Amino acid sequence: MCKEEGCDKEVRTRGLCAACYSKWWRSGKFKHFGTPKTLKDKPAYRTAHQRVQNKWGKASEHFCLVGPAHKADDWACVVEFVEAENLLYRTNHNGKGLEFPYSTNIHDYVPLCKKHHAVENKGGFAGLLLRGDL
Numbered sequence: 001m002c003k004e005e006g007c008d009k010e011v012r013t014r015g016l017c018a019a020c021y022s023k024w025w026r027s028g029k030f031k032h033f034g035t036p037k038t039l040k041d042k043p044a045y046r047t048a049h050q051r052v053q054n055k056w057g058k059a060s061e062h063f064c065l066v067g068p069a070h071k072a073d074d075w076a077c078v079v080e081f082v083e084a085e086n087l088l089y090r091t092n093h094n095g096k097g098l099e100f101p102y103s104t105n106i107h108d109y110v111p112l113c114k115k116h117h118a119v120e121n122k123g124g125f126a127g128l129l130l131r132g133d134l
Contacts, residue, residue, distance in 0.1 A: 045090035048102050049075055052109045062111035072111030076120055077101060082108045 002009050002017040009017035016024060043051070052075045056062070059072040079087070082103045089099040103109070112120060 042088060043104060045088075045100065045102050048088075048104060049109075052106045055106050056109075056111075059111045064113040064116055065110045066112060066116040070113055073114045074112055074117045075109040076112040076117045077103050077109055078120075079103075 001007075002011055002020050003015040004017070004020040007017060007020055009019065012018045013021045053059075056075075059075045062072045064070055064072045079101045082101070082105070086103045086105045086108065087101055088104065089101055
């Protein structure tokens with residue numbers, strides 16, 4: 001049986017079932033083995049965003065930081081405020097070689113709607129200021 005409290009599934013890896021091991025690997029929350037080294041140093045883009053959601057909930061549960069009259073759609077990394085050691089880049093694999101910045105720090109993210117997230121991606125928060133959205 002799985003080591004995780006309340007789980008009675010069959011053990012697959014490191015004493016955990018597949019579901020609990022996957023949760024541990026993505027979030028580093030499980031106490032049995034500590035945080036995996038790769039999660040401490042350079043988490044993947046999706047893992048970083050999953051950590052934000054684990055801490056603050058879904059972006060859709062919050063209002064857009066720029067237009068508080070409507071709900072947010074995404075957690076957006078505010079690159080202007082990210083310390084250099086926390087900034088990582090994900091390369092888009094569509095052949096265009098675009099890089100998307102993200103942070104290892106959950107406090108570098110804000111809830112934004114799709115419209116404002118797209119503007120923020122193009123010109124950062126400075127782009128939102130120039131448009132008069134902030």
